[in-house]
Amino acid sequence: MLKTKLLHFFIAGILFLTYGCQSSTEQTKDPIQIQDTLSQAKTSHKIDTVSTRSEPRISLLTNQELNNLPDSSFVELLTVDSTFVLDMKYATPDNFLKSKVYDCDKCLLRVKVAKALAKAQKAFADQGYRIKLFDCYRPLDVQKRMWALMPDKRYVGNPYQNGSVHNKGAAVDLTLVDAEGKEVDMGTSFDHFGREAHHAYTxxxxxxxxxxxxxxxxxxxxxxxxxxxxxxHYFYQNNRFPVANFKPACP
Ligand SMILES: [Zn+2]
Structure with a gap:
């Protein structure tokens, strides 16, 4: 167990050094998005080991472990709070790409973002709901595949300009489920590219x-x-993180 913890901190350190100190100009599809000066992250194979876990696949981080991680490192959401429901659409062919583009259904986010989402989850739980995730961190290469099919900035961030906040590990696609795990009615399905999915559509x-x-x-x-x-789609407002392009490690 101690070895596991030490490995964890070691990896967190690598991630911080690899991703925490880079910068470039980023402007996302999000209209309310803050422009920042972050650079494209280099693809790193080191990060592939971030969420490699032996059985049981998911074990919760202690508060101390979590708080020792840099805000900019990536973390598997279920190790922060195991009550999230995952329905990672891009790990299945049930998405607008009609293709399984993720090797597994892990939800990775920057630590700071995962902590904020856990806060939201607790507030929803008090009202009898839980968050169900459709997408979290998304590698830039996947963004390019999406853009090839849907080159419309309203729905897909241009990967050749600024990408999406998903590429930074700071955006989530989600809905709510009730106590029985049933999705609440939001009016359209996920990735419905039409005005019925707009917030202004009433x-x-x-x-x-x-x-x-x-x-x-x-x-x-x-x-x-x-x-x-x-x-x-929601993005964390303080998302001054670089775009990333690593593939999460899968079992
Ligand atoms: Zn999204």
Whole structure:
């Protein structure tokens, strides 16, 4: 166990050194996005080991372990809070690419972002809901595949300009499930590229609008911001992290 912890801190240190000190200009698809000066991250194979775990696959980090990790390192969300529901669409062919582009269904985020999302999860739990994730960190190469199919900045960040906040490990696609694990009605499916998915679209049942409002308020309270065109997409407002392009390690 001690060896595991030491390895963990060692990897966190590598990640910090690899990703924490780079900078470039970034402007994302998000209209409310803060422009910053972060550089493209170099692809690193070191990071592939970040979430390699033996059985049991998921073990929670202690508070001390979590707090010792740099904000900019990547962490597997379920090691921060195991109550999240994962439905990682890009780890299946059930997505607009019609292709499985992730090797496994891990949700990786920057530590700071994962902590904020855990805060949102606790607030939703108090109201009888849990967060279900459709996407988290997304490698830049996957962004390029998406852009090839959907070169529309309203829905896919241009990977040849600034990419998406997903590429930084600071955005999430999500919905809410009730106590039975059933998704609440948000009016459209995930990745519905149409105006019905826009926040401004109000020709929906009152309950649906209320569900969207519940998600929006909960996410905003935890430091996330929405974009206009996707009810499911939220990005962490302090996302001065570089774009990344590593593939998460899979079992
Ligand atoms: Zn998204």
């Amino acid at each position: 020709n929906l049942p009152q309950e649906t609008l209320q569900n969207r409002k519940l998600l929006k308020q909960g996410m905003e309270s935890a430091g996330f911001l929405p974009i206009t065109s996707e009810w499911w």
